[in-house]
Amino acid sequence: MSETNQRYDVVVIGGGAAGLSGALALFRARRSVLVIDSGSPRNAPASHVHNYLGREGTPPSELLAAGRAEVLGYGAGIERGEVVTAEKLADGFRVVREDGSAVEARRLLVTTGLVDELPAVEGLAARWGREVLHCPYCHGWEVRDQAVGILAVSPMAVHQALLWRQWSDDVVLFRHEQPDFGDEEYEQLAARGIAVVDGEVAALEVGDDRLTGVRLAGGTVIPRRAVVVQPRFTARSAVLDGLGLVPTELVVGDHVVGSYIAADPSGATDVPGVWVAGNVANLMEQVVGAAAAGLKAASMINMDLVTDDTNRAVAARRTPFSAEAERQVTERVLGDRRHGLQETR
Incomplete structure (x- = not known):
């Protein structure tokens, strides 16, 4: 080393x-x-x-x-x-x-x-920070009024969908591999006009270096301009x-x-x-x-x-007098003064 x-x-x-x-x-x-x-x-x-x-x-x-x-x-x-x-x-x-x-x-x-750490969905990592997002306060304004997809990968998925609904009225929640939601959650989603899509998400579709949709394992493509995921x-x-x-x-x-x-x-x-x-x-x-x-x-x-620093100074002050301690203090003081004189020349 x-x-x-x-x-x-x-x-x-x-x-x-x-x-x-x-x-x-x-x-x-x-x-x-x-x-x-x-x-x-x-x-x-x-x-x-x-x-x-x-x-x-x-x-x-x-x-x-x-x-x-x-x-x-x-x-x-x-x-x-x-x-x-x-x-x-x-x-x-x-x-x-x-x-x-x-x-x-x-x-x-x-x-x-x-x-x-992102889920293992084809195309997700490549679009991270561009059209694949996680924080609405960081990126919501930039995708306002666009078609937003929420990829459910945690129990926070419904919360995410309801939150992102603030920025767009076109929000789709992809259930992916998550367990089915409860009746109350479905009621909340329906009340806010958020569609739920069952089935595993296989990949993101990209055209002209721009996200165009979400492809399900069965081959169906749902057009989307942004995808939200919880890393x-x-x-x-x-x-x-x-x-x-x-x-x-x-x-x-x-x-x-x-x-x-x-x-x-x-x-x-x-x-x-x-x-x-x-x-x-x-x-x-x-x-x-x-x-x-x-x-x-x-x-x-x-x-x-x-x-x-204070504790060390106090301990040094309480140290009994010795010629060696006096020499060290003198050298330090004179050294500081010499340093100051050199700087002013």
Whole structure:
């Protein structure tokens, strides 16, 4: 393993909205910060970011580029790499990348996001983020008044159909492989004019690089311009395994919706010194919420470091006098002064 003597106040693992927001706040708090980013943001397939006040409609790549520029402008470091593990040290953590290189940090902020695991339906993954959608608040406006299909893959299917009905009066619910709905659910769907189609969905139909319909196993094609599906949201949390932080399953009814790393409202985990923010901790967080979570976690990390700095200073002050201690203080003070004189020359 290639080692390094580099040590930071905080290493941020993940360079999305949460990670960059946290890094910006921490560097503005005069902390030494390194962001390590794998370069695989969750929202890369999407064409635009929505519901982010002041940034509405910005392409995800542009938003991240602007965020990186702001962080780099303050002097924080951003490096590309895949972190494979984090290890606890006596005084902080060691973060190890896939190439074997390692850095140390007093605190960690993990903002690695999640992976959207889609059902195995032909054509679904290829259209993900384009006409295959999951969040009406993110994409509903863009497909308003169009023919929308809901692919039932969880007990939330009826809820999804009723929700998306807000954006279009042409909504079809494909029952696919889900159990039959109850009488009350059918009544709700009928009252809202939502048709239910029985039978397994085999594939999506595409023409001229545009979704045109949903093909059933029997060959029937139902014209649709957008398809809604509920992915399984799986936290990208393998880096935390070595610290004993394992994902918690989010269960709705008897169905596992996804997994996340449990934390308190500030993002603090059960491992002292480790915070999480964004989708790795909150599966439903949108971009603006992830950025806010990164900021909140950063403020708490800085306060934790302030407390640690103070405790260390108090302990040093109480240390009995010795010639060696005096020499170290003198060298530090004179060194700081020399550094200041050099900067002003």
